[in-house]
Amino acid sequence: RKEVEQDPGPFNVPEGATVAFNCTYSNSASQSFFWYRQDCRKEPKLLMSVYSSGNEDGRFTAQLNRASQYISLLIRDSKLSDSATYLCVVARRYNNNDMRFGAGTRLTVKP
Amino acid sequence: DVKVTQSSRYLVKRTGEKVFLECVQDMDHENMFWYRQDPGLGLRLIYFSYDVKMKEKGDIPEGYSVSREKKERFSLILESASTNQTSMYLCASSLGPAPYEQYFGPGTRLTVT
Numbered sequence: 001r002k003e004v005e006q007d008p009g010p011f012n013v014p015e016g017a018t019v020a021f022n023c024t025y026s027n028s029a030s031q032s033f034f035w036y037r038q039d040c041r042k043e044p045k046l047l048m049s050v051y052s053s054g055n056e057d058g059r060f061t062a063q064l065n066r067a068s069q070y071i072s073l074l075i076r077d078s079k080l081s082d083s084a085t086y087l088c089v090v091a092r093r094y095n096n097n098d099m100r101f102g103a104g105t106r107l108t109v110k111p
Numbered sequence: 112d113v114k115v116t117q118s119s120r121y122l123v124k125r126t127g128e129k130v131f132l133e134c135v136q137d138m139d140h141e142n143m144f145w146y147r148q149d150p151g152l153g154l155r156l157i158y159f160s161y162d163v164k165m166k167e168k169g170d171i172p173e174g175y176s177v178s179r180e181k182k183e184r185f186s187l188i189l190e191s192a193s194t195n196q197t198s199m200y201l202c203a204s205s206l207g208p209a210p211y212e213q214y215f216g217p218g219t220r221l222t223v224t
Binding site: 002004008031032034042043044045046049087091093096097098099101102103104 | 167218
C-alpha cells in the first residue's frame with residue numbers, strides 16, 4: 001500500500017464548477033501536509049500548506065482530518081487555468097526532509 | 112525568485128554508461144533533493160543533502176549516488192545506467208526541512224536504451 005494515496009482522476013469539470021479532491025495517508029506520525037500543483041510537462045509548485053484548523057486561499061480550501069488520516073482540497077468557481085495535476089504531499093515528521101508525494105489527481109476544466 | 116536549474120532537459124544514454132545529472136540553485140538553500148517521477152507512482156526520493164558533503168538516502172537510492180561539493184550544486188550519478196532508470200528526474204531545494212517549501216527544477220527526462 002502506498003503511503004500517500006490519491007484518486008488519479010481525471011476529473012473533468014466545466015468552468016465555474018466546484019471540485020474536491022481527497023488524499024489519504026497511512027503514517028499516523030505525519031506532521032506537515034501540503035498541496036502542490038504540477039502543470040503538464042512542468043515542475044511541481046507549492047499551492048498551499050494544510051493546517052490543522054483548515055485554511056483558505058482565495059478559491060482554494062484545504063482541510064486536514066487527523067483522526068481519519070485524510071487531506072482534502074476544494075476548488076470553487078473553477079477556471080480553465082486550474083487545469084493541472086494536484087499532488088498531495090506529507091512530511092513524515094515535523095522538521096524533516098522526508099516528504100512523501102501522492103501520484104497526483106488530474107483536473108481538466110472545460111469551457 | 113528562487114531558481115533551480117538542471118543541466119539537461121532531455122538525455123539519452125546507453126545501458127552501462129555512467130550518467131551525471133547536475134542541479135544548481137541560486138538561493139543559498141541548505142537542503143537539496145533528487146527525485147524521480149514515474150506515472151502512477153508519483154515522486155520518489157532518491158537522495159537528499161542538508162549540507163555540503165552531507166547526504167542521506169531516500170526511498171530508492173539503489174543504483175544511484177550523489178555529490179555535493181558546493182552548497183549550490185547537487186549532482187546525481189548513475190554509476191551504470193539501466194533501462195529501469197528511464198524516468199523523469201527532478202531536483203529540488205529548500206531553505207530548511209518541512210514545512211519549508213521545496214522549489215523544483217524543470218526536470219531531466221532520461222531515456223536509457
